[in-house]
Amino acid sequence: MPVVLPAHGPRGHRPRRSAVRAVASALTVALVAALPVTAAGAARPPASVADEPSSLSVRTAGDLRVSGKVRPATARPVRVERRVGDSWVTVATTRSNADGRFSAEVPTTLFVGRSRLRTLLPAAGGAPETVGDATTVTIRAKGKASSRSLLIPGKEAHRWDPCRTIDYRVNLRQAPPGTLGEVRGALRRVTMQSGLRFRYAGATGVVPGTRNGTYPPGTDLVLAWVRPGQSSHFPRGSGAAGFGGAYGSLTLDVNDRAVPTLSDGFVLIESGVYEKLDPGFGAGKPYGYSGTRGQLLMHEIGHAVGMGHADRDRGQVMYPVMQDAPAVWGRGDAANLERLGLSAGCIAGPADARTTARRPGTPRVLAYLP
Ligand SMILES: [Zn+2]
Structure with missing residues (x-):
């Protein structure tokens, strides 16, 4: 079934993110004011990552990129992950440039369907792991979701334990x-x-x-x-x-x-x-x-x-x-x-x-x- 998204897509989170940044800057100012001017490196502003997919719905083999900006602007590894069950599976990796900008090409032939994607900055050089907001995108696949059967028919599927390799x-x-x-x-x-x-x-x-x-x-x-x-x-x-x-x-x-x-x-x-x-x-x-x-x-x-x-x-x-x-x-x-x-x-x-x-x-x- 097609996924209908609101006209503004997943942008409802934007005001929340600015609010978080505003609080963070206020906190930084307060810390600087309270500390002697000689205190070095006292307050590192928290990192954040803002991202935007190039499309919310794409056909298989279509072009899907997630681009955005890392703050503070630094060159860092960036991962794009897909939610599967309670876990996140890496689907693309890239690096931000010195301006903090990045663009990652998400494969559209390796998995299909409606996916929750997020960006993540792995912990690096003393900076902690930082997770961005999630966005829902759909890679449109062929045929019907009901076109399937089990190797061993039954009410409950015979399966591998997905929590071990x-x-x-x-x-x-x-x-x-x-x-x-x-x-x-x-x-x-x-x-x-x-x-x-x-x-x-x-x-x-x-x-x-x-x-x-x-x-x-x-x-x-x-x-x-x-x-x-x-x-x-x-x-x-x-x-x-x-x-x-x-x-x-x-x-x-x-x-x-x-x-x-x-x-x-x-x-x-x-x-x-x-x-x-x-x-x-x-x-x-x-x-x-x-x-x-x-x-x-x-x-x-x-x-x-x-x-x-x-x-x-x-x-x-x-x-x-x-x-x-x-x-x-x-x-x-x-x-x-x-x-x-x-x-x-x-x-x-x-x-x-x-x-x-x-x-x-x-x-x-x-x-x-x-
Ligand atoms: Zn077969």
Whole structure:
């Protein structure tokens, strides 16, 4: 649904900010008056950051910049963050110049939908971290928010605990050079939309669904490039470009409630098809195989984090057939990733969840899709 914003956008905060500055200057004057003239560096005026997006609504691949001014005017690093659940995910970084001015280009192909954005000045050179006001912007995505399903159907989604990182390994023995960069690009898109975080744990010889399929300790997800029939999860003659999935089971949460969770995720990519696809996340070739390596990875990783297919909406990455279009999440994908990510809250809490007991006797369900 389109987001209707008031004519003045998010400017209601302006008077409040001037009020804060006025109080701050009054305080500075008072301090200076009360101190002997020899006191050096007594009152540093508090920093502030004012920002303005170039647009409140933009199409995917459109131009979205956040520009503004840092006070007092100094050259400092500036971060633009997006609210996901109760957290903020960094979406752009830049620096202010000596006049305090900055402009950050916000990506419009890595996440979509209605987003709360804010600017932040990280603590630097003795200056404390300073947060600016938040603004709501919309990156308009394709299709319908209802175009989505779960990898393991049910009232409650089987999902990863978004409050711990998902440690992944790659088996690139049958993958072309540059593949790890594309894996990182696809995972970054999952992170920006869902808040799920991934950590590279290194290379592995493991092929999920084979006798050599046991994950090294501390490995949550394995991505492997295979030939059809090489893994029991990748039947010969399936005609698939890849398979993605995970095991579902019930885990006790912080309140001792059994909640559906995912573990031992996997992505199997058909190396012959992958070789023929265009690299990156663009529109791909105008003939031959549709789509890109990036699109295939986003789709299969989408399964590994709990998404099923969007069977009737070609605007979704989770549509079961590769599309002749840039690899950008659709509205259904985005809604699904948000339900599976940080917006849905922690499962085991921020503490190390590896100690979480699996409920005895809970069956683990293997679920995966091409
Ligand atoms: Zn699929």
